[in-house]
Amino acid sequence: MRDEQEACRAIERYADTVKRLCIIHLKSGPDTEDIFQNVFLKYVLSSAVFESEEHEKAWVIRVTINECKDLLKSFFRSRTVPLEGLPDLPAQDPSGGREVLEAVLSLPQRYRDVIYLHYYEGYSAVEIGKLLSKNVNSIYTLLHRARTLLRKNLGGDEFE
Template sequence: MNKALDERSFSQIMEDHTDYLLQIAFLYVKDWPAAEDIVQDVFISFYQKFDQFEERSSLKTYLSKITVNKCKDYLKSWRYRMQVLTNSFSVNSKKQRNRLVEQDEKVELADAVLQLPLKYREVIISYYFEELPILEVAIQLNLSDNTVKTRLRKARALLKEELKNNQWEVLLHE
């Protein structure tokens, strides 16, 4: 199949999906400039390999999957490990809040989610933020649905423990 992607269509795709992909990337990497770089790489990859998009899923799901994979690659990279090491020596790094989190009405919840280990954070992000059903989360993360359910249960327990002294009664009701 010979598909073409003109400049106007590509610009519209970028406009429609950039904010969403930036939020996903930031929730994974916890760094705004890195998230921007990742999303830029996602769009470059998509543009270069558009003809390989088989439309088995929605474009949003496809771009989300690319974003998640690029975030995981970034978290394994030397650049990320050096940044973490450098940030650990910075006294004021905690004071610098990302503009995405500053705008969020639930800063405490976002911080608690960001503190979760990656395997719990990614199921929380996929299930609650991306609003994917458990089966799609399992497919996206290459896990069984029971593993996703278990990780969601554990992530909720960790969040409950973290937020128990705050005003998050809605989350704490069982």
């Protein structure tokens, strides 16, 4: 079990990443808050020893994705009707960034994960492959297909 100081440091360092991942997966503010609490509770109760800050971040991302998937598979989630629309998300870039974020959120789950981890978190295809337990070539394929879908959805065909 970790002490309070270590938990506060982890929350300060990874809070934004966890929240963004949750919003991308769940598209719900209250569910995001629940998963946020679960992730950091698991962090505090975990006895895992991290080799580096990157290892710790990868652990937090993996736990967050797994928690989101578990919630989406839950009995409660499958027996409720989703609310229409997304919660108001702060746009990274006020001059059109919202449109790109909405396009990313509209992608199928397998594409959304790799695009988010690559462009928003800065991971390479090799690192994403390790995080998601997938072959690196599969990650390259998913990135290519996701970019093609985004280009089509955003009307960017003239840039080819």
